[in-house]
Amino acid sequence: xxxxxxxxxxxxxxxxxxxxxxxxxxxxxxxxxxxxxxxxxxxxxxxxxxxxxxxxxxxxxxxxxxxxxxxxxxxxxxxxxxxxxxxxxxxxxxxxxxxxxxxxxxxxxxxxxxxxxxxxxxxxxxxxxxxxxxxxxxxxxxxxxxxxxxxxxxxxxxxxxxxxxxxxxxxxxxxxxxxxxxxxxxxxxxxxxxxxxxxxxxxxxxxxxxxxxxxxxxxxxxxxxxxxxxxxxxxxxxxxxxxxxxxxxxxxxxxxxxxxxxxxxxxxxxxxxxxxxxxxxxxxxxxxxxxx
Numbered sequence: 001x002x003x004x005x006x007x008x009x010x011x012x013x014x015x016x017x018x019x020x021x022x023x024x025x026x027x028x029x030x031x032x033x034x035x036x037x038x039x040x041x042x043x044x045x046x047x048x049x050x051x052x053x054x055x056x057x058x059x060x061x062x063x064x065x066x067x068x069x070x071x072x073x074x075x076x077x078x079x080x081x082x083x084x085x086x087x088x089x090x091x092x093x094x095x096x097x098x099x100x101x102x103x104x105x106x107x108x109x110x111x112x113x114x115x116x117x118x119x120x121x122x123x124x125x126x127x128x129x130x131x132x133x134x135x136x137x138x139x140x141x142x143x144x145x146x147x148x149x150x151x152x153x154x155x156x157x158x159x160x161x162x163x164x165x166x167x168x169x170x171x172x173x174x175x176x177x178x179x180x181x182x183x184x185x186x187x188x189x190x191x192x193x194x195x196x197x198x199x200x201x202x203x204x205x206x207x208x209x210x211x212x213x214x215x216x217x218x219x220x221x222x223x224x225x226x227x228x229x230x231x232x233x234x235x236x237x238x239x240x241x242x243x244x245x246x247x248x249x250x251x252x253x254x255x256x257x258x259x260x261x262x263x264x265x266x267x268x269x270x271x272x273x274x275x276x277x278x279x280x281x282x283x284x285x286x287x288x289x290x291x292x
Contacts, residue, residue: 010246014239021239031228038218044210047203054199061192068185075178082171091166096159100152107151111144 081087093099118136 007246007249014243014246017239017242021235026232028232030232031225036221036225038214038221041210041214041217043206043213047206047210050199050206051203054203057199058192058195061188061195065185065188065192068181068188072178072181072185075174075181079171079174079178082167082174087167087171088160088163091163091170093159093162096155100155103155104148104152107144107148111148114144115140 081090115137118140
């Protein structure tokens with residue numbers, strides 16, 4: 001099929017435009033490079049700084065917790081000495097015997113004075129040295145010696161009971177102290193866990209918000225990159241449309257798109273169309289082996 005003659009000028013014009021277009025390399029720096037990669041968002045930077053500065057912030061609380069737990073264990077260990085039949089001994093007053101001796105000495109002085117009064121009374125009644133005096137003194141001695149022994153036993157018993165009560169009080173107080181120390185340890189452990197959890201939550205929230213903002217910024221940069229790429233290839237797109245129109249008018253000469261890595265490349269269409277117009281040129285100007 002003969003090619004219409006009026007297409008010759010258009011074919012020459014297209015060829016000239018194609019030659020001019022493909023003789024100048026595309027400036028890919030307009031739509032490539034790090035300028036189209038979103039940088040670190042300030043919230044991400046804040047999250048990183050917070051995580052870095054907060055590393056180990058829980059350790060003082062953990063150390064305090066361990067110290068309180070150790071104190072509680074020591075206190076509990078010491079409670080064993082406050083039980084058993086001999087637990088009262090450390091609480092016996094070191095002055096008890098001195099108090100007993102002083103009290104008994106005073107008792108004895110009073111007893112001697114009373115005996116002297118009995119003897120004086122016997123002298124006054126003419127019974128001195130008699131059986132009546134001896135009976136009165138014997139009765140008095142028996143009674144007062146019994147009182148002396150009772151007084152001594154009472155003081156010993158009182159000291160023993162006071163020591164026992166002191167041991168029991170110490171045991172109770174030690175248990176309360178151990179419970180308080182254990183409670184403080186648990187509280188410090190809770191603060192340690194709270195510190196770690198709070199830090200993690202803050203870092204996570206800042207990081208997530210920063211990632212969202214970075215993603216939005218990246219979307220804008222990607223849109224700018226796509227726009228820049230489209231603008232760079234726009235002349236080739238127009239040239240492709242021009243060539244496609246010519247190939248249609250030439251009577252069915254088809255173009256074969258040129259494959260290249262770029263997903264959507266108007267340049268590949270222009271190259272393919274140029275191949276088609278090459279066939280058109282063959283029809284119009286008669287390449288060797290072709291017949292008009």
